[in-house]
Amino acid sequence: MPSVQPGVVDQAKIKAGVKRAERTLAPDVVRIMYSFTVDWTGEQSLFFRVLISDRASAPDRLRETTQRITARVLREVKAEELGLQTYFNFRSKSEQETMREPFWEKQ
């Protein structure tokens, strides 16, 4: 399995793709953050943190919301061309307001 170093990846393209996804998916998506790090297998990976509106995170909408967001983000960043494993986490706006985790506040 190929291991991709973050320096090899065009980070400007990823940033632009994420911004496009963020704009398109608003207002369901409040903010998309990401970071490069290795996963448990040691493979360089791209971890997305997606802050979504409380309405979008309602239990009866959550599955549709997260599938749609994931597909759009992967398409915009051209994930298949990156050769990186991607992971997604979703948190609602009100949950983050309660938890106040800096990791979820900025890139």
Next chain:
Amino acid sequence: MPFADDLLEQSRHLANRERKRPRQASLRRAISTAYYALFHLLTTASVSNWKIVRQRPALARAFEHRKMNSACTKTSREQFSNATQMSVQHLKTVANTFIELQQHRHTADYDNSRKWARTEVLAQIDSVQAAFDSWNVIADEQIAEDFLLQLLMQR
């Protein structure tokens, strides 16, 4: 697969156990249980192809998480020519969900610094439910049977 279905139901129960302020223990166990629901769905399906029923539990213990990860990664990146596009999409949903949940299970079980929100956990459980649904569509197809063998044999 009653055991896998029960695990998935239990993961949702854990995620919703506390009405207002979910405990981290409940959320972390919910993630771990959701991963094992998918793990058991696939390993049980795989060993059910083994003719000698009494040997199936022993065979089920031969599965290794890392090898299953490699098999799923290979499946996720493979171009299939022996199945419909719809079947390939369903199989890749299963493989990608397995990889994703395995990572989250690892974090939930071992990273004490990580705090989980209920939405994060419910989203992962929903994705496992989607993987179950996809698997039920393709379970009898050759592409799925070959995938089950890969899970056991991948180096």
